Amino acid sequence: MGAYLLLSTLLLGSIVFAVTIGPANISAAEVWTSILHHLGIGESSLSVLRDGIVWQLRLPRVLTAAAVGAGLALAGVVMQAVTRNPLADPYLLGLSSGASLGAVAVLLIGVSLLLPVAAFIGAMIALALTLLLAGAFGRITPGRTVLAGIAVSALAGAVTSLVIFWTVTGDSYREILGWLLGSLASARWSSVWIGLAAIAVAGIPVMLTGRLLDSFAFGDTSAATLGVNVQAARWSLLTASAVLTAAMVSVSGSIGFVGLILPHAVRLLTGPRHRLLLPLSALLGASFLIWADTAARSMFDPRELPVGIVTAIFGAPVFALLLAARRTET
Template sequence: MVSIASSGRGGRSSAVAGIGVDARRRARRRTAVLAPLLVLALAASIVVATTIGSADLAVGDVLRGILSHLGLGANPLDPLRDGIVWGLRVPRVLTAAAVGAGLAIAGAVMQALTRNQLADPYLLGLSSGASLGAVTVILLGVAVALPAAAFGGALLALAATLGLAGALGAITPTRTVLAGVAVSSLAGAATSFAIFWSSEQDSYREILGWLLGSLAGARWSAVGIAGVAVLVIGIPLLLSGRILDAFSFGDTTAASLGIGVQRTRWLLLGATALLTGALVAVSGSIGFVGLVLPHAVRLVVGPGHRTLLPLSALVGATFLIWADTLARSVFAPRELPVGIVTALIGAPVFALLLARRRSEA
């Protein structure tokens, strides 16, 4: 009887293992198809989104105009249209792509490190800290320093979160999240008080647009900030897939694989915070990108972070390009903050993802 029972358990284990192998193979096949398609979709989105606006621009002319600035061929655009394309729309579209990719990467990393499916890049109070820094310089009349102030505010919020979590005892993911909520609430209250006490009509509109997320002022300097942040911080995070896979099984499993759990966790959290702070500095607070998109990609390719991270980056870049295009074109000549568009799309999508997960449970 014992041998029969053991054989049955072994058969079931083999079957489960076989299902796991099949699932991984299917995920790899989907990734092999999706990755080049997403790259093409992103490239096409950059060109097509650049043509959309009040000026009448053809896709071919825009593409040749962009290539001419890269030293490839002649520019078919006159100086006015070339200024619209190269001076206004291209930097805005590229900034949207960099911010979308970075937020999606940061969201996926935060969800893995905290083992919290509701985690997003702003979990540690970064958005509220950046908002407080930005509002402060706007009210002081030195908006030219806004990116630096927002970045500094995000870093101060991170330091306050980690300091509070440490004061409560050993720094754990749960304590860190709770400390982040407290710091976020405090910074949010300080921001609201500053707006109520000091702002006038013009500054109020500028502050509101920044708090809701906007890429209206994105120029090549914004491309530089967001692009460098994604290259210098985002790419190393993309390469941390194996480590994040280990963390998803718990600290004990990660430690058994030779990972220094505490040091690695805080290194990755710090990198995510730096990336988020740089992105918030140029775009304001744009919600739902880092929360929803990793979930959506995970449903298609599975939980493995070596595929989840790069595909989330591609989806995030493409998504935010089109969200910003909608924001600036649907009610033209008026423009919506892009954070409103991402919330209108992201909230119902997230509800559907949660409903699907519940039905599968």
């Protein structure tokens, strides 16, 4: 229970503090009177433009980061448990490559769809292809699914590269590069709603499946003897995490590291029990991505970095420290 309290406080504190940081020089008090004003409490003294910085840029961006971080961490936990593969990540089933292809189609070929919609459609097509391929020539097993995902990823990645190679003119590659590396720069209120909706529809149900995921750890046969309908459970879990991932990719591109490493980091702290692992990964993932993005948008002020670079640069050493600490304990 202590861990819940600690990580929830960390998340809340991260949101409150991160919105006050940015290239524009606006005091913390001004930021919060502006936000409270929009929530119907009190009056704000900020000009329209500075108020826009807080309410249209910073707050939606911080909240999107929280939703994406939580969603990716959750999807990572599920993928790792269901495929019994510690190297599994949310993008395993071709999701990010499919989403990238959808985004590239909008940005470069000019398909007239909203970018998040196109990315979502791309991700779902890739997932469907993966599952079709995995089931095409026999029984679907975790191993076959992962292999099918790799094949679909490779195909979608190649088509994406082909499109970029043929259509990029002048310096338009810069925009697509930012998206491929993962970036929260496009976060607006619409992104917040997409992120929160995915958490509500897929994230929260997944968080309640701790016992089920524990049973997967012992293998399909043991899970079956525990009274689990293995196939049905596996597909609902995979679909839930695919929806989660596709939604997150659609608002932020493919941000690496969070979904792969964060579940392991939390596991090092709490042990392998999923009832704890799921919600704690979500909470820590949310805080982690808020801070990574805050660094991305303010460290090199007034320049911005794609957040995917920051998650790996900071995440990898932190994870190494965790590993080292764990080794000395045992």
